[in-house]
Amino acid sequence: MHNESEISFGKILPIGLMLFSFFFGAGNLIFPPVLGQLAGENLSSATIGFCLSGVGFPLLGILAMAIVRADNPDAMASPVSPLYGRIVTILCALSIGPFFAIPRTCAVSFDTGILSLLPAGWGITALMAYSVFFFGLSYFLSVNPSKIIDNIGKVLSPLLLFCLGVLIIFVLTNPMGSLYPANGIYKNAAFFKGFQEGYNTMDLLCSLLFGSLVIKAIENQGIKDHKLLTRMVVYAGIIAAICLALIYSALSYAGAVSTEAFGIVSNGGQLLNMICVYYMGFPGQIILALIIFCACITTSIGITTSISGYFHELSKGQVSYQRLCLYISLFSLVVANFGLSNIIKFSIPVICMLYPIVIAIVILNIGQSIFHRDKVIFRACLSLTTLFALFDGLRAGGVNIRALDRVLTEYLPLFDIGFGWVFPCFGGILLGFLYRLIFSKEGK
Numbered sequence: 001m002h003n004e005s006e007i008s009f010g011k012i013l014p015i016g017l018m019l020f021s022f023f024f025g026a027g028n029l030i031f032p033p034v035l036g037q038l039a040g041e042n043l044s045s046a047t048i049g050f051c052l053s054g055v056g057f058p059l060l061g062i063l064a065m066a067i068v069r070a071d072n073p074d075a076m077a078s079p080v081s082p083l084y085g086r087i088v089t090i091l092c093a094l095s096i097g098p099f100f101a102i103p104r105t106c107a108v109s110f111d112t113g114i115l116s117l118l119p120a121g122w123g124i125t126a127l128m129a130y131s132v133f134f135f136g137l138s139y140f141l142s143v144n145p146s147k148i149i150d151n152i153g154k155v156l157s158p159l160l161l162f163c164l165g166v167l168i169i170f171v172l173t174n175p176m177g178s179l180y181p182a183n184g185i186y187k188n189a190a191f192f193k194g195f196q197e198g199y200n201t202m203d204l205l206c207s208l209l210f211g212s213l214v215i216k217a218i219e220n221q222g223i224k225d226h227k228l229l230t231r232m233v234v235y236a237g238i239i240a241a242i243c244l245a246l247i248y249s250a251l252s253y254a255g256a257v258s259t260e261a262f263g264i265v266s267n268g269g270q271l272l273n274m275i276c277v278y279y280m281g282f283p284g285q286i287i288l289a290l291i292i293f294c295a296c297i298t299t300s301i302g303i304t305t306s307i308s309g310y311f312h313e314l315s316k317g318q319v320s321y322q323r324l325c326l327y328i329s330l331f332s333l334v335v336a337n338f339g340l341s342n343i344i345k346f347s348i349p350v351i352c353m354l355y356p357i358v359i360a361i362v363i364l365n366i367g368q369s370i371f372h373r374d375k376v377i378f379r380a381c382l383s384l385t386t387l388f389a390l391f392d393g394l395r396a397g398g399v400n401i402r403a404l405d406r407v408l409t410e411y412l413p414l415f416d417i418g419f420g421w422v423f424p425c426f427g428g429i430l431l432g433f434l435y436r437l438i439f440s441k442e443g444k
Helices: 009-023 026-067 073-077 082-099 101-117 123-142 145-173 186-201 203-219 226-256 268-280 282-314 321-336 340-366 375-396 402-411 422-443
Strands: none
Touching: 009 026, 009 145, 009 203, 009 226, 009 282, 026 073, 026 101, 026 186, 026 203, 026 226, 026 268, 026 282, 026 340, 073 082, 073 203, 073 340, 082 101, 082 203, 082 282, 082 321, 082 340, 101 123, 101 268, 101 282, 101 321, 101 340, 123 282, 123 321, 145 226, 145 268, 145 282, 186 203, 186 340, 203 226, 203 282, 203 340, 226 268, 268 282, 282 321, 340 375, 340 422, 375 402, 375 422
16 A cells, blocks of 8 residues: 555656646647747736646646546536536547547647658658658557556656757747737737637647546556545646646747747747747757657657547447557548648637537536535536537637627627637526525425
8 A cells, every 4th residue: 555655756757747748749839839929028918828728727627537536537527417428528539539639749740840851842742651650659659558657757758848948948048039019819818819729739628538547547556545646646737737837938938039030920830940940950950850759749649548548448348448549540640641730720610619618517526515516507507608619619610600699799798709608607607506595495
């Protein structure tokens, strides 16, 4: 048995770094620099918003899994109904898995780290060859989950942090320029726009599945006591959150001070490449390729592992874990060859729909001592949140029902900036409490 005195920093650090590496992938690299350029002088509030949705809520998702004592993410929304919980988890698993996030790890690492090193015209053929190598390695490292802490937490994560550290030191010690005025919506709503940009990391959607993986990784070390396990999840989550927040802030700052040198660059991968070349020339491209590759392969491994484990349990063992890893890797390989722009284009509406739902689920489970996983509160909150999140998803996909859009824009606060779900979410919680209050009194 383990006791509290046996929980050393040496045991927690690899788990925290593993969790950081799972979260820190394709979107985490390419979106903050662009945010920095567009936010300009409003960099601080935009970065805080980005970190809240890209770091804070994913960390809360991990903690919620530990609080609820759930090693199956379906349980998080089960008070609504077991079917609802399963549907949400499956949609998240497919979105962060073979449909969008896993293919994006390959596409980003190729576009940003590899393509610039190749002769012109080799893009399509090279992407096919690279995707075979990338997903072959991802599959190889995913099929043995018992060694995942050693493979990722002790090897790839330190390499990733070292490479990022080199770039960040250059940026901080020798800024490329000064901050420019904010652009577009960042002028008046930098925090909210930054918060919404954090959706693109997809980390909150990953957190419920990563939570079960972290819990199992800790249990594999012989720790079964719930209080001890929760404490280790908290410590590991804090390590991951600190690393993520520091890197996001540094990358956003790098983007913000680059406007004077490069102008506005809409592609985050290209912008990172330009920053690396500015400071280090051709060696900078090599370092960037290493940073991107380490970030993307570790995320691919983490997602493949967690999703394969989930669907293995869902099939009640009828489909083997190794076979699921193979299926996910092969499907992701095919999707990756559609290209990064298409992957991002089709993912945004789905993310804008799922993110508010998962935020509401996390809030309800983190507040277990207040909400007591009450079915009425869960159903009222998530029914309204799901409905308005669907509207936000349709708008993000360019589908506007004009009459409804005008009404909601006029009467629903924050709807016009993509946060139409916020008031329905908390309004649903309030309605659930009022229902319980009224009927509990009547029962007396």
